[in-house]
Amino acid sequence: MDNLGFLFAANVVVWGGIIYYVYTIRQRNRALEKDLELLKETLNRKG
């Protein structure tokens, strides 16, 4: 039985899912860093 296509599809789903999740974590990290920078700037201006 040759089902290489299905095995390949499952691999793509698993790796794609993990990579996409890591990407969303990175995006959230960037948003937080931006927030932190803005906050620092505001506090320094008030400072």
Added chain:
Amino acid sequence: MNPDAVEENQEEGNILVWLTGLAFLAAMIAIFIYVPTERTEGVIQRIMYFHVPSAWLSFFAFFVVFICSILFLWKKEREWDIYAQASAEIGVIFCSLVLVTGPIWARPIWGAWWVWDARLTSTLILWIIYVAYLMLRTQCDAGSMRARYAAVLGIVGFLNIPFIHFSVLWWRTFHPQPKVITNEGIGKGMDPTMLATLGVSLCAFTLLYFLLMGVRVRQENLKDEIDRLKKEKLYSS
């Protein structure tokens, strides 16, 4: 936070990244080179080495949600709520992978993408419960009530997991019966090379869980800190 502690945390994080990477490399070698092709199902059976660890990881993640939710309701400390939230998110991601890889495996073997048998249906219900858990967290305003509702849902949702595990024993299902943990003992129903490959893959996925948890927990703590500073700024101006 103390700068030394931050540096130490980063170093531990780097070690975990390397360990996880190496574990996945070993798992890939074992899955695609080391382990022999199963006689009846052929190459498609190799999906098991992703499907079962994904299921294990999601169940483990939901178990952590269950424990942390109990601890949150008991101690009322935000820390436990953060752990539960991070773990639920990871659990949902890997439960989604189970629900996608399962049908890809089932199609050539059963001749159908999906059947409404007890194992598949109860896993889908588990996924829906924890998606609802994450939606509850995004829809409600931040505060202890949100955390309390989420904790209750996190506990109730976990009660589905023993049902999922025993469903294949209680009913006649399309889904095969457990092969790793059987009445004869752990791994007795499997070929040793297959068991070793599954073990390596399980280790890799478990390490990935701890890596992702560490990152998500740090992120939530930072978010809390930013919110706190914003509030302070708001009240001081």
